[in-house]
Amino acid sequence: VKNEDSGPKISSVSGANRKRKWEEDDDDEEEQKAEESSDVDTSSDEDEDEQEDEVKKEKKISDQEKVQKKPSEPAIFIPVDRSPEVQEARLKLPVLAEEQVIMEAVRENPSIVICGETGSGKTTQVPQFLYEAGYASGGRMIGITEPRRVAAVSMSHRVAKEMNLPTQVVSYQIRYEGNVTSDTKIKFMTDGVLLKEIQKDFLLQKYSAIIIDEAHERSVYTDILIGLLSRIVPLRNKKGMPMKLLIMSATLRVEDFTENQRLFRTPPPVIKVDARQFPVTIHFNKRTPLEDYTGEAFHKTCKIHRMLPPGGILVFLTGQAEVHSLCRRLRKFCIQLKMRKPNRRRLLEAGIGDEEDGDSDLDLGDDPADAEEKADASIPLYVLPLYSLLAPEQQAKVFRPPPPGTRLCVIATNVAETSLTIPGIKYVVDCGRVKKRFYDKVTGVSSFKVTWTSQASANQRAGRAGRTEPGHCYRLYSSAVFGDFALFSEAEITRRPVEDLVLQMKDLNIEKVVNFPFPTPPSTEVLVAAEQLLVSLGALEEPPCTGRLKDMQRAKLSCPITPLGRAMASFPVAPRYAKMLALGKQQDCLPYVIAVVAAMTVREIFEDLDRPARSEDESSKLNQRRARLTQMRRLWAGQGASLLLGDLMIMLGAVGACEFAGCTPRFCENSGLRYKAMVEIRKLRGQLTNAVNAVCPEVGVFVDPKMTPPTEHQVVCLRQIVLAGLGDHLARRAQGEDLVDPKWKNAYKTPLMDEPVFIHPNSALFKTLPEFVVYQEVMETSKMYMRGVSAVEAEWVPQFLPQYCHFGSPLESPSPWFCSSTGTIRCHRSSTFFRVGWQLPAVEME
Numbered sequence: 001v002k003n004e005d006s007g008p009k010i011s012s013v014s015g016a017n018r019k020r021k022w023e024e025d026d027d028d029e030e031e032q033k034a035e036e037s038s039d040v041d042t043s044s045d046e047d048e049d050e051q052e053d054e055v056k057k058e059k060k061i062s063d064q065e066k067v068q069k070k071p072s073e074p075a076i077f078i079p080v081d082r083s084p085e086v087q088e089a090r091l092k093l094p095v096l097a098e099e100q101v102i103m104e105a106v107r108e109n110p111s112i113v114i115c116g117e118t119g120s121g122k123t124t125q126v127p128q129f130l131y132e133a134g135y136a137s138g139g140r141m142i143g144i145t146e147p148r149r150v151a152a153v154s155m156s157h158r159v160a161k162e163m164n165l166p167t168q169v170v171s172y173q174i175r176y177e178g179n180v181t182s183d184t185k186i187k188f189m190t191d192g193v194l195l196k197e198i199q200k201d202f203l204l205q206k207y208s209a210i211i212i213d214e215a216h217e218r219s220v221y222t223d224i225l226i227g228l229l230s231r232i233v234p235l236r237n238k239k240g241m242p243m244k245l246l247i248m249s250a251t252l253r254v255e256d257f258t259e260n261q262r263l264f265r266t267p268p269p270v271i272k273v274d275a276r277q278f279p280v281t282i283h284f285n286k287r288t289p290l291e292d293y294t295g296e297a298f299h300k301t302c303k304i305h306r307m308l309p310p311g312g313i314l315v316f317l318t319g320q321a322e323v324h325s326l327c328r329r330l331r332k333f334c335i336q337l338k339m340r341k342p343n344r345r346r347l348l349e350a351g352i353g354d355e356e357d358g359d360s361d362l363d364l365g366d367d368p369a370d371a372e373e374k375a376d377a378s379i380p381l382y383v384l385p386l387y388s389l390l391a392p393e394q395q396a397k398v399f400r401p402p403p404p405g406t407r408l409c410v411i412a413t414n415v416a417e418t419s420l421t422i423p424g425i426k427y428v429v430d431c432g433r434v435k436k437r438f439y440d441k442v443t444g445v446s447s448f449k450v451t452w453t454s455q456a457s458a459n460q461r462a463g464r465a466g467r468t469e470p471g472h473c474y475r476l477y478s479s480a481v482f483g484d485f486a487l488f489s490e491a492e493i494t495r496r497p498v499e500d501l502v503l504q505m506k507d508l509n510i511e512k513v514v515n516f517p518f519p520t521p522p523s524t525e526v527l528v529a530a531e532q533l534l535v536s537l538g539a540l541e542e543p544p545c546t547g548r549l550k551d552m553q554r555a556k557l558s559c560p561i562t563p564l565g566r567a568m569a570s571f572p573v574a575p576r577y578a579k580m581l582a583l584g585k586q587q588d589c590l591p592y593v594i595a596v597v598a599a600m601t602v603r604e605i606f607e608d609l610d611r612p613a614r615s616e617d618e619s620s621k622l623n624q625r626r627a628r629l630t631q632m633r634r635l636w637a638g639q640g641a642s643l644l645l646g647d648l649m650i651m652l653g654a655v656g657a658c659e660f661a662g663c664t665p666r667f668c669e670n671s672g673l674r675y676k677a678m679v680e681i682r683k684l685r686g687q688l689t690n691a692v693n694a695v696c697p698e699v700g701v702f703v704d705p706k707m708t709p710p711t712e713h714q715v716v717c718l719r720q721i722v723l724a725g726l727g728d729h730l731a732r733r734a735q736g737e738d739l740v741d742p743k744w745k746n747a748y749k750t751p752l753m754d755e756p757v758f759i760h761p762n763s764a765l766f767k768t769l770p771e772f773v774v775y776q777e778v779m780e781t782s783k784m785y786m787r788g789v790s791a792v793e794a795e796w797v798p799q800f801l802p803q804y805c806h807f808g809s810p811l812e813s814p815s816p817w818f819c820s821s822t823g824t825i826r827c828h829r830s831s832t833f834f835r836v837g838w839q840l841p842a843v844e845m846e
């Protein structure tokens with residue numbers, strides 16, 4: 001565990017004018033960090049007079065401006081040996097026309113913003129401009145961040161190929177893997193990777209320029225990176241090691257970055273790349289299907305294929321299940337096209353084929369009879385799915401040309417909206433919806449909901465049709481509905497819990513997260529909730545409970561990080577899981593804790609077999625596989641002691657069994673596991689093992705992929721460790737008067753929700769229904785279901801989680817245990833609690 005004094009503290013400032021104060025604080029912090037990194041001892045300027053601060057600040061600004069105005073680099077040129085074909089293709093990209101303007105702006109400004117339509121060449125070309133201008137010489141690299149892993153990997157390959165350089169030079173780094181070497185000059189990475197690097201070296205000294213790509217997506221890490229870099233860049237300039245920041249966006253909506261005084265004192269210049277976008281004709285539906293938009297997408301795609309000239313079709317749906325279902329339907333349609341007419345009629349009558357609804361919004365003047373002729377002569381449709389959980393080899397297929405004589409048809413989720421450009425698309429079919437994870441700020445319940453997308457993203461989707469020639473976009477909704485769409489999608493940071501970000505920031509010594517220059521700040525409510533959770537987990541110091549109310553409230557938002565918190569911040573997982581890792585060394589449990597945490601972090605380890613089948617044949621296959629998965633789940637859950645670890649035991653069993661079988665695609669397929677998830681779990685286990693070893697080398701954990709099952713003793717210890725991490729997710733089975741209302745049958749009560757929550761039929765504990773459980777999360781589907789449920793012994797709660805307990809006398813409460821609706825778990829101290837069981841694996845690391 002790191003020493004508490006390892007990071008300098010930032011002075012906390014009270015009083016008016018907090019906005020400016022933050023900037024001061026922040027500068028102080030940066031200075032301290034910087035000096036720390038150059039091994040200069042520094043004393044805190046906590047006592048410094050405010051006025052002095054003001055003077056210092058003015059001086060800083062003028063210094064900064066001086067540096068900013070000085071053209072920093074001589075114009076050099078590093079030649080790149082591109083093939084004539086590549087060179088020719090590049091010259092067609094709109095961004096090439098702006099190379100001079102972009103590079104001049106880069107030379108003259110510390111930060112710039114580039115806006116340009118998807119496909120205009122930003123991601124592939126801008127790193128090359130910087131390379132040619134010498135930004136990768138002198139031992140420093142050019143870094144590019146992407147919000148999606150797929151993009152980081154595929155773009156690094158593409159740029160390496162274009163530049164005719166090996167992947168040791170143009171490399172990528174994503175969470176689990178990378179090919180970065182000491183020769184790397186251009187490094188593509190996910191935004192999370194760069195955030196971790198800032199933790200290690202605040203000044204990012206390895207880089208001469210950072211490109212934040214896809215900033216319009218407003219992913220949380222991208223937002224935070226922009227906030228941090230707005231401070232790092234001036235600091236680097238001040239230190240005489242200039243660094244450039246380029247923010248790239250596919251939309252023109254960049255005011256959150258440019259006109260945000262908290263971010264940039266001088267707004268960065270915005271360079272617009274005129275996309276050589278071909279016109280895209282938009283066709284709205286007359287009516288808007290409320291339910292079956294997948295069916296509507298099917299009809300539209302069939303019609304396009306039958307009636308319109310060659311050109312790829314790209315269909316936007318909301319999720320994996322929909323994508324697969326439409327792929328199957330379309331493939332069937334294609335087979336049907338090859339049949340002779342009578343057969344085809346039969347299929348149509350059976351309701352499998354496309355219908356003729358006569359609604360001719362394709363506007364080509366074809367009459368239906370004509371269309372039928374064409375259908376028989378039609379070329380095959382080459383149907384491919386595309387979504388983020390798809391295996392990489394499958395994903396790569398969309399970039400390759402379709403087999404000769406076929407028409408490409410990609411059925412995608414919104415991954416195809418901006419980060420990937422699929423060649424040859426002429427027709428876009430847009431369902432107008434998007435699946436988003438919603439999160440309830442109070443209860444923490446998540447749910448995936450399909451909602452209307454924004455006008456900006458509908459326009460992005462349409463734009464995919466006009467990359468190479470004029471195209472058409474068929475919107476499966478009316479123009480009136482479009483008019484009601486929000487103009488832009490909201491930033492992700494406003495839609496998710498932020499405890500992980502708060503912890504990362506505290507580890508960067510940003511004590512007052514509330515004053516951080518977020519492009520869009522999360523609500524104070526969400527920040528307070530995050531700090532409270534981190535205090536409960538022991539990652540932050542408890543705020544003082546005395547003083548004026550105002551001071552107390554402020555203290556709640558500036559709790560300093562503890563040594564345990566620093567250890568937790570170094571684990572690349574959510575704070576609740578990080579706490580489990582920090583406790584994991586008890587009873588040799590670490591390998592198991594690592595496996596369980598890895599499995600909980602990688603979402604969806606089981607295949608989704610609950611989807612409805614589309615045919616009898618498929619239905620019987622699905623049923624077989626479901627039965628097999630149920631059997632495997634039961635096997636992995638075990639019996640007796642291990643069963644009480646519940647769903648986490650199933651995960652542990654799945655990981656263990658998969659590793660014993662050599663983690664093959666075949667084993668996964670047969671056992672209902674998602675191969676891609678299992679491979680990720682394996683990588684994450686390795687990464688977590690290294691992280692734990694780095695924090696406590698004395699433990700020296702060695703993770704043998706082929707672990708043996710835990711002993712009974714260890715299972716109990718694991719359950720306690722899980723409880724310590726998931727303590728705020730405790731639920732108690734409904735009892736007493738609650739049961740009068742049938743809605744509480746087999747239900748659980750949680751401190752924060754009024755509604756009953758349930759154990760899912762797939763859970764290991766569905767039949768056991770223990771009195772107390774902890775859960776990984778509550779997902780709202782047909783009911784409020786707890787996921788990742790594990791049983792808890794009642795007496796553990798006051799032992800391990802006194803911070804959540806309200807201790808009173810037995811007289812105060814009729815039942816010794818209940819979760820009150822005010823959010824506390826009430827219980828009374830009774831001697832029995834402390835007689836039971838375990839010499840506790842108390843929180844040794846603290």
Ligand code: CDP
Nearest residue numbers: 117118119120121122123124125158421423
């Ligand atoms: O970043 P932006 O969307 O502005 O464009 P880009 O990703 O740099 O793509 C520029 C061009 O390269 C597009 O026309 C893509 O079709 C093409 N490209 C490709 O053919 N294969 C790739 N793997 C990546 C890009």
Ligand code: MG
Nearest residue numbers: 122123418419
């Ligand atoms: Mg791009």
